[in-house]
Amino acid sequence: MFVSLNWLKNYVDIGNITPEELAEKITKTGIEVEGIEYVADKSSNVVVGYVKECEKHPNADKLNLCQVDVGEEVLQIICGAPNIAQGQKVAVAKPGAVLPGNFKIKKAKLRGVESNGMICSLQELGIEEKFVPKEVADGIFVFPNDVEIGSDALSLLNLDDAILELGLTPNRSDALSMLGVAYEVAAILDVPINLPDENVEQVADKADQFVDVKVEATGLNPYYGAFVVQDIKVGPSPLWMRNYLIAAGIRPINNVVDITNYVLLEYGQPLHAFDYDKFGSKEIVVRRAQDGETMTTLDDQERTLKSDHLVITNGHEVTALAGVMGGANSEVSETTTTVLLEAAYFNPAAVRTASKDHGLRSESSTRFEKGVDPDRVKRAGLRACHLLSKYANGKVLTGVVELDELDRSEKQVSITTSRINDRLGTDISNDEIVDILRKLNFTFTQEEESFTISVPTRRQDITIFEDMVEEVARIYGYDNLPFTLPQGASQAGGLTKLQQLKRDIKQFFESVGLMETITYSLTTKERAELLVSPEVKQDAVTPVSLSMPMSEEHSTLRLSILPELLSSVAYNVARKQADLGYYEVGTVFISDEEQVTKQPKEKLRASGAITGDWLVHPWQQEKKQVDFYVVKGIVEALFDTLNLSVIYKQAKVDGMHPGRTAQVLIGEKLIGFIGQLHPSVQKDFDLKDTYVFDLDLDYIFHVHENEPSFEKIARFPSTSRDIALVVNEQVNAGEVQATIQQAGGDLIKEIMVFDVYQGEHLEAGKKSLAFSLLYLDPTRTLTDEEVEESYQKILEAVKERHQAVLRG
Amino acid sequence: MKERLQELQTEALAKVTESSTLSDLQDIRVAYLGKKGPITEVLRGMGKLSPEERPVIGELANKVREAIANELDSKKAKLEAEELEKKLEKETIDVTLPGRPVQVGGPHLLTSIVEEIEDLFIGMGFEIREGPEVETDYYNFEALNLPKGHPARDMQDSFYITEELLMRTHTSPVQARTMGQFNGSQPVKMICPGKVYRRDTDDATHSHQFTQVEGLYVDKDVRMSDLKGVLNRFAKQMFGEDREIRLRPSFFPFTEPSVEMDISCKVCNGEGCSVCKGTGWIEILGGGMVHPRVLEMAGYDPKEYSGFAFGMGPERIAMLKYGVDDIRHFYTNDVRFLKQYHKA
């Protein structure tokens, strides 16, 4: 909503307050002023001049030499506008004036003749092209005859105005009108309000002999009023009205249209003027449209209607899409002499549907959608009639033809001073409440500290106690509320164990050199199904998709963090950042339904990707590319930190290198995978060798929560033994290790592979695996015999299960 | 004999002084103090002396030995120190060469901001609650006083999955869920951080996915001045003790009265500049007193309980605090961007 301060001054006296001060006050009281626009820089040197003489320039065909009376002197001015003529009153920028664009007017010579100023077009004075009336678009602006010579032209054109741009929240549609804003400003400044003149001198003829109104769409149109105004002379509207419309962002057309727009802005009540002679009947019928019915709107678009749309008809033909736009068939034009004026209350939802379906959001529809003030519907019609008779020569027929079921009752809301204070934490007195209600122009009854307020219909947003709390608080001033801290029993806030664990895990990844990323949860359909861990795939029937995505790019919910993470890695690699270690902790969305009907399971996972060189020491020529064991080392260290034992199993996972991928299990439960991306996937992402991990954090949390966390530090000494075994090269270290653990039992606390060897001194097809075993009993010191016994058992077991022999 | 011993001492000490290597010292030690050395020889000839002279000469011989040995030791220590010095000198490296690069990881800027907010509110006795990102229409809208067809649903056009399921447009549903769990009989004091989604085309100031932290406090006799006090404490800790806050009336369907909170602009100290669009204030968050309908739907009697709620955007806070100029930076994960804020 654009509010011209000059216009506003018609209703409230804002005194000497500057636009900035007023804007600040309005903002602090509840309506955000998003901007202040000054129409033009103030310049006292632009005045109304009278063109006394106008003749051709002696040395130039297209220029005119004018003698212009500007009040205290007569200036000789050369003017190139085609529409300049003797006898006009025009805007003259005298020498010393500064026009928009910092254009300084000086005395000059044009083709040998002196020129002492400039006769201006509206554009030159700073009015935007789109608001300039067509007839003066190519030339200078001509004032009406009654303006005074030498008076301030900018003020006559309202160019000394400041316009406030209000950002209205949906509840404050009352401020979609100048009167609504005036009530707000009156409350803020504590000044009285002057209401506009609605008096109409009516002629003898009765309106109901010219028109009849029928409403068939019950419930959708509780008020319809029709006024008839004859003898209309269509022409330009008065200058001030045009100026105000321009300030509000509406292009002036002619007096009839301008008056309906002016009243719309003034009262917040949209009106529609039909050309009575083109209306096509003497009967107005308001009804639902028929499905498939068509009409041509004012903008010459043919529109196909639906039964949710409300229309105005002449009994057989649609003449307007109610509250949205009129029909072309009954449009007011230069030749209109009788106007049929509509003032109505249309159902907000019906107007909303129609405006949405047709992509037509107009000044009119936005107001109907929010619900107009029932009290102003008819009054706006009267106000327009008043203006039509004053500025368009209109003769207003007696009476309004109306159907009226409109509820104009005022809501009653009760408050008490103490309840208000309890809610606000304030110490407001009864008298202060009285004062606030008076400023708001609300009527009320009072009994000591109890108030019953009749809420004016313009404030449809106030219906309950809490709404009145806000009214009182904002007029009292949010600034004046005290600062307190909650007085309820205090509790110790804190992270839960799992929240702390999540932070710890993230910190762990960062401590080993990985950087955290945050990527989008919505991805493409293809990516949603890429690199999905087998245990997720098992549960997810199909990825969850949006019903109406904005783009394919973000259409489907991820089943794995990896694809978008890899895309971030690729983004960097493409920008010459080849060595990267990234991780992300986030949600994946698993639905077990073909057609989603219930919320998918949201699982927290931790994924990571490492590519390029992991260890680099440039001037020592040391360079180590990331490999499987780098990623595995990180994952192992994580589980070590968490004190969880996991198993790594050679496995095939879609999208992963078939020989360099391991599944990760806790007991029997699959919790993710680690490994190298399949070269074809690497190629798709434009990546070199890249290693990834993807783990089910929810399950890790679950296990961690149910396991004793930390062991006591051992008080008794440990014993270590090394064992080097020769096995067939196909045998996995992990399997042998599992056998050792099993045979050695609880006494073995740790098994570490310290050497893997193949080659010279060994039979072809064989390899040697060397393990270091740590024996420990936390309750006592172990004897050599016990250790030896266990060692022998291990040797037997590995021999039996893996045909392993001690390396000689 | 006496003279001979003193002569030997003078001679030996002179040699020690002259010597410059450890092996010279060893030679001197052997030559003078060894079993075949001159002092031993002198002592061997002591038998010829009178019993009165013997102890005198014996004592003198020991003194001479001691003097020579001391001198040898101190000289040895000196030479050793010099030798070590020389050896270390040879071990000199170029300390101006760069060190071995260490992989440094770190949190995402948004995580740092969210955790900072979490810790501030934990300090004021709040808990942290989380909830699903795919929400039901009921919890996302209806339980928050946004029934179907409510015009304010326009304000947050959403990504629907079915008619009843959508990507949550704010983290407020977590508040409704938490209140629901507490059966209308227990105070609630929580914040809920998380990802939210809206139908926006990604550009410098819009992102279809972003982060929100919302807070809720419901108890008997919660006042609007409490909201002001809590937000003031938060703002000062987050943005600096010298920042002022101001509350302005606003509108949210789930609060009444509603507020928007501004902090005084740090760039111009409230004077007005381009960052604050000349107003001296910068909008940080929205909130208000929980709407009685919301309390009611969650099972709390609005006559007995009241509460306040607020919500803020960590992206916006990061943009203000660290001058990030494009919201897309948070989701592009450019390593140069990520690294820049690890110190933050």
Ligand SMILES: [Zn+2]
């Ligand atoms: Zn500033």
